[in-house]
Amino acid sequence: MGVQNGVTLEVRNITKKFIENDQESLVVDNVSFTVQKNEFLVILGPGYCGKTVLLNMIMGLIQPTSGEVLLDGEVITKEKMGNKFSMVFQKLGLMPWKTVLENVELGPKIRGEAKSTRREKAQKYIELVGLKGFENSFPHQLSGGMKQRVGIARAYANEPEILIMDEPFGQLDAQTRYNMEEELVRVSQAEKRTTIFVTNNIEEAAYLGDRILLLTQCPAKVKEIYNIDIPRPRVMTSMEFLHLRKEISNNTDLAL
Numbered sequence: 001m002g003v004q005n006g007v008t009l010e011v012r013n014i015t016k017k018f019i020e021n022d023q024e025s026l027v028v029d030n031v032s033f034t035v036q037k038n039e040f041l042v043i044l045g046p047g048y049c050g051k052t053v054l055l056n057m058i059m060g061l062i063q064p065t066s067g068e069v070l071l072d073g074e075v076i077t078k079e080k081m082g083n084k085f086s087m088v089f090q091k092l093g094l095m096p097w098k099t100v101l102e103n104v105e106l107g108p109k110i111r112g113e114a115k116s117t118r119r120e121k122a123q124k125y126i127e128l129v130g131l132k133g134f135e136n137s138f139p140h141q142l143s144g145g146m147k148q149r150v151g152i153a154r155a156y157a158n159e160p161e162i163l164i165m166d167e168p169f170g171q172l173d174a175q176t177r178y179n180m181e182e183e184l185v186r187v188s189q190a191e192k193r194t195t196i197f198v199t200n201n202i203e204e205a206a207y208l209g210d211r212i213l214l215l216t217q218c219p220a221k222v223k224e225i226y227n228i229d230i231p232r233p234r235v236m237t238s239m240e241f242l243h244l245r246k247e248i249s250n251n252t253d254l255a256l
């Protein structure tokens with residue numbers, strides 16, 4: 001158990017019930033899975049199926065009704081969460097009055113890292129996401145895709161134990177979304193990090209993941225876990241990719 005066998009995160013039989021106006025609603029139903037160190041795990045499920053509630057339990061932000069989440073063998077709690085997770089979401093929360101560089105170096109700055117160290121780190125990740133030359137730009141001067149790149153650089157620069165990406169490309173137009181998926185494959189291959197990426201898009205899941213955890217409609221249960229051994233960069237029109245996409249699609253109510 002724990003780090004010895006490469007497991008970073010272990011989700012054990014977690015269930016979440018909410019009680020509202022004396023009505024009990026089951027949102028996450030007995031979900032178990034593990035995430036290996038440096039693995040890119042995609043959680044794929046329909047809208048409102050309980051993905052955000054599941055993520056919040058993983059990060060220790062809400063308590064499961066039953067079950068537990070272990071990070072490096074220890075139960076995760078809000079107090080212990082510290083710098084263990086960094087999130088990238090649709091609404092990035094970039095600080096509009098800060099430059100790209102200042103936004104990216106924020107995590108290390110809050111941790112009290114020396115200016116030269118954090119600048120060097122921020123610069124490295126700005127270059128990694130292809131934003132060299134835009135260090136002194138402000139968020140409003142950037143396109144949607146570029147802002148997402150800043151969000152990814154910021155999450156990497158924060159050097160968390162686990163990167164959490166909650167439908168980060170959901171609001172981008174189709175072409176930009178595709179470009180960002182390609183970029184993310186390039187970045188995550190260049191610098192491996194333990195990543196949990198949440199989406200409701202089968203194609204995106206099959207394009208990005210080392211493994212896919214497929215969830216059911218609410219209450220979220222694990223329907224299937226897919227190991228994907230198609231080499232990267234994956235070609236969405238290849239037979240093996242189309243076959244995988246169809247296999248997942250036949251196993252879910254999700255639309256493609």
Ligand SMILES: Nc1ncnc2c1ncn2[C@@H]1O[C@H](COP(=O)(O)OP(=O)(O)OP(=O)(O)O)[C@@H](O)[C@H]1O
Pocket residue numbers: 018019020025027045046047048049050051052053054200218
């Ligand atoms: N604090 C809460 N109290 C009661 N019900 C809740 C609470 N938080 C979430 N829910 C319910 O849990 C269900 C799942 O919500 P959740 O936000 O996890 O879905 P999701 O899969 O992340 O959706 P989306 O794909 O739209 O992001 C919803 O029906 C929601 O109403």
